[in-house]
Amino acid sequence: MTFYDLNFIQKTFIHYAKENTRSDPNNSDQIPSSPNQIKMAKELTKQLKEIGLDAYFNDKSCFAIGHLTSNVSDKVTPIGFFSHMDTADFNAVNIQPHVHKNYDGGRVALDKEAGIFLDPKEFPALKSCQGETLITSDGHTLLGVDDKAGIVGILGMLKYLVAHPKVEHGDIYVGFGPDEEIGYGGKRFDPKDFPNVELAYTLENGRPGDFEYETFNATLAKIHIHGTVVHPGEAYGLMVNATTLMNKFLDQMPADEVPEKSKGHDGYYMVVNSSSCVDHADIDIIIRDFDWDKYLAKEQFIKDLVAKLNKKYGADRFKLTLRREYENIYNVIKDHPYVVNLALDAYKKAGIKPNVKTFRGGTDGNFITQKGIPTPNLFNGGGNYHGRYEYVTVEQIDKLSKVLTTICKEHLYQTRHGRDNTPLKKYW
Structure with missing residues (x-):
């Protein structure tokens, strides 16, 4: 069963995937490191306004910032979500997304003449996509799942909440930033853009249910x-x-x-x-x-x-x-168990089994956590990040939108009825 408008998710993801927003490590002193990120940030700012948010473009950090106002009288602390616009160090020129409806679980020809195939024998996680609408590249570029799938998941959540005003929630802030792949986006994020936000989440990689609150x-x-x-x-x-x-x-x-x-x-x-x-x-x-x-x-x-x-x-x-x-986000998050328990409780209420892992890398959340907003990582639903074999399904981005919506609802519920501050377990 789908949660939101799959046509919106597919159309929006393909639109942003086609934009070459690859960051440039040799130009890291510029904000952003590549000019198309400015274009996408301004476009996202416009889309946030069209959805119904207060939104603006911070030209100093190149973040598109959106704020969905609370629709309840309760004093509930604001919550935030982050995704990044840039893509990794792989060819991003002339990205051509291919849509495979009702994927049969078999080998997918990205470019048959060139002998480029996406094969579940090599990538077993593909089997979980059977029956869904699979999106891939043409085998000659990356697709941009990391993290344009996260961006679309956030947009899906926002459109749902605006279209269903009876769904109660507190203040929600979203930030779409540049240059995460070269380690500068989160460093340049201005916490003033998220006033009084108590906790936030990044949407870096991962299958539905993956969750990380420890990084290197x-x-x-x-x-x-x-x-x-x-x-x-x-x-x-x-x-x-x-x-x-x-x-x-x-x-x-x-x-x-x-x-x-x-x-x-x-x-x-x-x-x-x-x-x-x-x-x-x-x-x-x-x-x-x-x-x-x-x-x-x-x-x-x-x-x-x-x-x-x-x-x-x-x-x-x-x-x-x-x-x-x-620094490892766990160094801070261990003293703020609510941000972890809230997400795990929301996963379960959304019907998704949590899969707690360690993140063998870093995210914007490392820098944002150090700036006073504990920020663990959720998922974006894709696979095979940073190369020609990237893929995602429309249905799994839809699951992300559902999880984000459930987190917002659960945050209000626990504000009213008591927070889950159970001490964190070590899953390693």
Whole structure:
């Protein structure tokens, strides 16, 4: 049974999916990093107004902000929802969504002549989409499910509440932001755009029922190595080859604490870039862990390794810069169990079984949580994010709209009858 207007969901998703809003990591000092995000933000602002919200475009942060006014006299704290407009680092030029009605559960030809297929043998989660209206790319671009499915889920919820004024709710704020994929959208969000909002949710990835209130703690370590260049014919006892020192550093990194050997609640180190010549070398390493003490220990390991190698090869051969990128939202959310329990209670009332997971990455919620609004992550209903095999179904975006509506209703209900502040369980 569907919750809202599936034609609206399909039409709106395809419209926004076609817009190339890929963020640009090489232009991160600009807000936003790519100009089409401004166009989409202004378009969303207009659509929010047409739905019936107070809405505006914040040109300093490039957020489209909407406010649906409470329709009750109760003093209920405002609630918020976030989705991002930008797409990931994959081809987003000339996106051509393909609609497969009543998907039969089999292999889908994205481009038969090019041999590009979406196959449930390779992607088993596709089986859950059988009988639904499946949307894919043409196999040559991403689709933009992350996070345009989240945007459409929010719009569906808002249209439903405006069309059904007897459904009671408090104040609702929504924010559609830029540059989440390059880690800048949430950093630039202005909390003044969400006045008095007590709690919020992002809609990053995930199948219906997925829910995350723990993310990585994240640091970027940059190591610069200084060599000494001497003509190789006269190098004995004088040359210090930065490439050799770089290899010695990498050889001492933990071989098993890497992404390809990590899962669940495991943390890792990942060398994301290395370059060298005799004169100098540079290494970029990302550090990730859920556990705060283990995370600090990983940072300390890098510090100690640099100190050890400087002691052996000469002071200042290795220069380290550590930049903390974001903190685990659980560090804050553990003291605000209501934001988690509210969502879990709403899932159950919406007839969706909760699937609590750890988010092996970060979201805008990491930065928004640090700004005083606890913000765990729900789902957007898609799959195979960030590449040519992305997909989503109209029905699963519809489920998202239902969950968001139920959260708003449940927040009012628990305000009236008592909050679910059950202490959080660790699911890991």
